[in-house]
Amino acid sequence: MQDFTLKIIQTIVAIPAGRxxxxxxxxxxxxxxxxxxxxxxxxxxxxxxxxxxWHRVIGAAGKISIPKDHTAYLRQKKKLEQEGIEFGLSDTIDLSLYQWSGQ
DNA sequence: TCCTTGACGGAGA
DNA sequence: ATCTCCGCCAAGG
Incomplete structure (x- = not known):
């Protein structure tokens, strides 16, 4: 595996719950x-x-990047809601509220 | 082996 | 607001 790929994995693992x-x-x-x-x-x-x-990773537009017709879409949404993240209109997450600060 | 395809995103036009 | 065009690179055909 590439070093860059490993860094991506490590970064994702570091995302705290609720963000x-x-x-x-x-x-x-x-x-x-x-x-x-x-x-x-x-x-x-x-x-x-x-x-x-994986569920804590979303698109830059603040929306889940999985087609709605896919069952995983709902699974991701539920997991996030369980961590206290709220969805607005058209299932959009307010990044100014929930985006991880990084590192 | 070559070509296409993404759970993407930012810069232009 | 909408639409291309690229960058990146591992899988699958």
Whole structure:
């Protein structure tokens, strides 16, 4: 595995409960602000192996990045609500309220 | 092996 | 507000 991929994993693991982080933010902390796409790949393939808090990663627009017709969409929303995160209209999360400060 | 495809995002137009 | 165009790089075909 690439060193960068490992950093992405470590960054995701560091996200505290009750907070969320965006793909771009994670990529930036891991060292490459342009690798947001790589973050999605890591989540897609390494979640089970590394027990990542995948549900705390959302898009820059403050919305869940999973198609609504996918069952995981609801699972993610519920997990976040259980941690105290509230959803506004059109299932949008207010980043100014819940975004992780980083490090 | 080459090509396409993403749970993405920022900069332009 | 909407729409391309790229960067990044591991999988799957």
């Amino acid at each position: 969320v982080a965006t793909y771009g933010q994670i990529a930036a902390i891991a060292g490459n602000h342009r690798a947001a796409r790589q973050v999605s790949r890591v989540l897609h393939t390494c979640t089970s192996k590394y027990q990542l808090p």
